[in-house]
Amino acid sequence: MTNAPVHIAPPADHGDVRLTTLQRIANLRAWLFLAFLIIGFEAWSRIDFGGSFIINPYNLQSIAIFAVVPLIIATGQTFVIISGGIDLSMGFIMGLAAVVAAHTINWAGETMSLPFAVLLGLFAAVLVAMIPGYVNGLLISRLRVPPFIGTLGMFGVARGVAFLLAGGTTVPVQNSFFSALGNGKIWNVPYIVIIAAVFVLLMHYLLSQTKFGQHNYAIGANEQAARRAGINIRSHILRLYVLSGACAGLAGFIYSARFSAGAAQAGEPLLLDSVAAVVIGGASLFGGSGTILGTVAGALVIAVIQYGLVFINVKPFWQFISVGVVIIISVLIDQAQRQYGGGRQSE
């Protein structure tokens, strides 16, 4: 038996990879939902009122304004969910930030120019919101507390501190510049919608075009692989929760601009809306998948349902039912994709 290296001709391997039809549909599902909803409301509106639902600047503005605050929270939540975590504290961090923004703007407005006081309020809101985010990050990355539990604890802490700082529930703001920012518009586009659009683009860039975003996907898919590839998981997770805190801070600032008041309970219903937007937008709660653009569609789906049902005079309780049904359908599609779509999961 000689040992001439037997050169086995390797079988030519044409990795034949195509996205299955199911995968394609699943990736677009939020936009399909959105189109479906708009068509539905449009038909209802034309039959019932003889007017258009969507080709109506007032309706478009209202839907966009409805979507702004939940969307900003949801972009931060998208990052966290892709990494395989969840941030339950965002709603009350937002309330905390709204109260801090209101107090700061009132306080600074006594001595400084109104726009400068507002700017100071923005910084205060975002910085204060980063503190609970940082603590979340420490708990999860250093002390290995599961995200669900760590941020649930912070949910309570932020809620308590927000109510304590507010002294009751609502802190009214006396600042004409602030209310103009929250309610004014240019060429029929509200300022806060422009702010949200710029912010969403920034978050889209961060997720899809930077190392931070790429590492976020890798950690969500296979944390061990990411660690072996030399990614510093701890510092990534820490920065991640600071980021989601900062998003809640910006959302709180915009909320208080819109209503010229900081309310501790402002974000209470927004937490679940944000998770819903992310899930409807195509992210998996198991981590590893999701996009900012999907989340935009998810947030719009919720806003259209909420506004559209009011528009066609349906009892508001139907909102909860419809949003709930859409969430369940989204998760079912995600499961189907997992099973049949070739989306192989790590054992």
Added chain:
Amino acid sequence: MSDTPLLEVRNLSKNFGAVQALKALSMQVRAGEVVALAGDNGAGKTTLIKAISGVYRPTGGEILLKGETVTFASPQEAREKGIETIYQDLALADNLSIGGNIFLGREPIRKAFGFLPVLDRKKMADAAKDTMALLDFHVSRMDAPVSNFSGGQRQAVAIGRAVYWNAQILIMDEPTAALGVPEQRKVISLIHQLKTQGRGVVFISHNLQDIFAVSDRIVVLRRGVQAGERRIADTTHDEVVKLMIGG
């Protein structure tokens, strides 16, 4: 074959408390050589490769790379010196493309519009395409996530990553264990490719057929000591089994 070996292990030992997992083990790997490590469970194979790849610090003995003594504080250091380990459970991020996996943690950045730093996906895709072509693996869609690939193809991606970063020594722990027969054959041919490129391969397997198909030499371990070393050409399945179980 008189030149210095790529990798040499001299009298390596590793103790875990009172347990001696590895006792004064020596072995060599030359360029273009495939060395199989065989032995029963607990024989010390995994301890040996973990010491070579920087996961464990050896209790005694030394590791030489191209004749120079090296010590590794971490797997990262070993990797920087050209020793790459292909893990059994495949250290791939399923949701990233081949390029994304090859460059994971070391992503190239370009400036969009002259100022905005963005991931250089084209560079990643091109490098991935070239590297995978080296391994005779041709993919039409470089942006597809690796979850769409079969087990053998994913194994090729893991090997491709090592090849791209110019690993001189590849350590493969049971690379064929989780695969079907055609896929196993694919991995065996990949190992042949690595060999013709002049890299050294350390290959752990329980499958004697695979070992005989691909290796130049076999080192048999038993209870932490070297039970024997044979050239594949000069030995038989029976002899190797006897060395393993100590018959």
